[in-house]
Amino acid sequence: MKYIDEFQDPELARRLLDEIARTVTRPWAMMEVCGGQTHSIIRHGLDQLLPDTVELIHGPGCPVCVTPLAVIDKALEIASLPDVVFCSFGDMLRVPGSDRDLFRVKGDGGDVRVVYSPLDALRIAQRTPDKQVVFFGVGFETTAPAIAMTVHQAKRLGVRNLSLLVSHVRVPPAIEAVMRSPDCRVQAFLAAGHVCSVMGTSEYPALADTYRVPIVVTGFEPLDILEGIRRAVRQLERGEHHVENAYPRAVSAQGNPVALRVLREVFTTTDRTWRGIGTIPDSGWRLSDAYRDYDAEHRFDITGPAAAEPAVCRSGEVLQGLIKPHECAAFGIICTPRTPLGATMVSSEGACAAYYLYRRLSPPHTEEKASVD
């Protein structure tokens, strides 16, 4: 009662939950990849409404969370330079570097600006030709095309005082890394819907086949997630492992062909370090050689300080689904959304912040279950 009345269509939610409960005959664990999905699941208490036998494991799908400390430190170093306008999405402001954040750099006199779109940074560069404008390019495949088009336009328009600090990551290699972990408990994936809006679903059949794991493309509204879970459970119970699209209103198999073309022109894949997880082969984008002049790391002589993450922070294990946020000793005590140790707490889409905000301080399946009636 506590949660289900908040649904857009409580009756449909009830029917989906009933069908999941009827279908499931033994325990299953599935991972939602997208941080927006994690946020929605915890906020609406979906994990409490599900049968005890269906466990949701929270995946590494928050780009803010997985941006390495060393890259944050580079951003802070560049943003502190004179004659630099440093532009970023708002949710990077409070991500802690080794000793400060972008908010502090701004307070200390740095020209740090929050923009809604990377095209805003291009406009700032056009209006302030005497400054170097740097944009912090963070995000998954949903965000990367916007950055790609910005660089593409800068080159086309001959704008030379714009560069990008790029830390883009790709979802499929992260899924592969999760499956290859010796501690992996994941038996199915709810794939991130808006990543697939851009990329389509062509990268997933090989993964589903190789690791014999169902992959269901899922939206992030409560009913979308329940439908994704229903389909994943159905496959698991039948012993199937293929790709299903449970979010067809926003995802087609081929994705967005125009975006893919620009993405592949401007970026090339590269090994990328994920905060708390380590290096995953081929898991990121970097600017291709044709756009190397727009790479801030190439343009500015920065090394970034030797960065070490706080030893007590277990966000890496949270990101891999090995522990739940409240199983970390620092959770809610010395690590809160206002005093975060790791980025899973500082980003509103991080699993730790979602657990903290919605007061999920004990394991979901030991709490009193929320009633569906």
Next chain:
Amino acid sequence: MCLAVPGRVVGIEERNGTSMARVDFGGVVKDVCLAYLPEIEVGEYAIVHVGFAIQRLDEESALATLRLFERIGALDEEFGDAWARAAAESETASEEENR
């Protein structure tokens, strides 16, 4: 930032050789680049992420999502003043540290 929000295209114009739209997100109107969805027309709905339209969406789904986002405060998170939010959070953090 992860969020992609549906909005209704209310106007289209060419700017710097690029097709740009004015898009209404339940009252908040923003400039949106149509480079990745060039065929969309005024009156249609699109999913928009960091200022780029990435996929068409039917009206019913778009309005349902906008209502949900409005209720859970996601629109404010996406379009509100990020500096004001960060400042408020930092002030509260300082107060907690001083306690």
